[in-house]
Amino acid sequence: MNPETDFSIRTFSGGYDKNLTYLVTCIRTGTQVIIDAAIEINMISEYLRNDPIAILITHGHNDHTAYLNEYIQQYPNINVLGHPDSHLRESNPHFKKVEDNQGFIIGEMNFKGIHTPGHFFDSICYQLSPVLFTGDTIFIGRTGRIKGSKSNVEDLYRSVYDKILKMPKNMRIYPGHDYGDKPTMTLGDNIKHSPLLRAKDLKDFQKRMADYEKNRDVGS
Structure with missing residues (x-):
């Protein structure tokens, strides 16, 4: 699909910690x-032409679902994927x-859900080629963190190296x-940009993750 002729993406920033919600x-x-559903509905409502069909949830962490009930109350028939x-x-x-x-x-947009556990057990990336909505699996410059049980x-590592980086x-x-x-x-530029995306193997990735944690700024 061509993002210039087949679909558009509007980005909204805010939420708990520089969260990003996208309207496609x-x-x-x-x-x-x-x-x-990381952004208050009043930030996005003026850009909604009709009732949105669905909310695609990348994972269940609270900052990504914080305003889900607000959206459901406003649009009772909306699907949650x-x-x-x-x-x-x-x-x-x-x-769903x-x-x-x-x-x-x-609509006429062909999505694909790709399970990418690691940052959280229920993480999903949503592919709408040539675009990939990655949630907290991959950011610009690094992967998501490992925190919690x-x-x-x-x-x-398997999600990033066996799925996304291919x-x-x-x-x-x-x-x-x-x-x-x-x-x-782009994925190619992000690989060049991020040491966490250039590990030789699992052991090397674990070391790079540990080094990142020692020196990281506050973030997800």
Whole structure:
């Protein structure tokens, strides 16, 4: 798909910690979807043409779902898409599970959900080629962190190195936080930009992650 002719992306920054929410609009049909509910609805409502069809949740951390109930109250029929094991499925009647490598069409936009556990067990990246919404799996300049009992460094390594880094290098990354010196970047440029994306193997990745933690700024 061509982001200049098939869909548009509007970025909203705010939330708990430089969170990013995206409004994706199908140019041909006007259908709209939201990536993560990290931003208050009044920041985005003026850009909604009609009721949005769905909210795509990249993972269940509270900063990415903080305003989900607000969106549901405003749009009672909105679908909530996420990992099959997400806790959100229990409280949302319109929850739709997204299996690994499952494709789905919204408007005329062809999405694919890719399970990328590591930062959190229910992490999903949403591919809308040539774009990838990465949540907290990959940021500009680094990967997400490992924190808490439902994070796992080996899972993160496999998700990043066996899945994301094997994608075309012109894939454009749209992360869940604005932590980099640019809001978005191609995968190829991000690899050049980030030592965490250039590890030789799992052991090297673990060392690079440990070094990052020793010297990191506050962030997710």
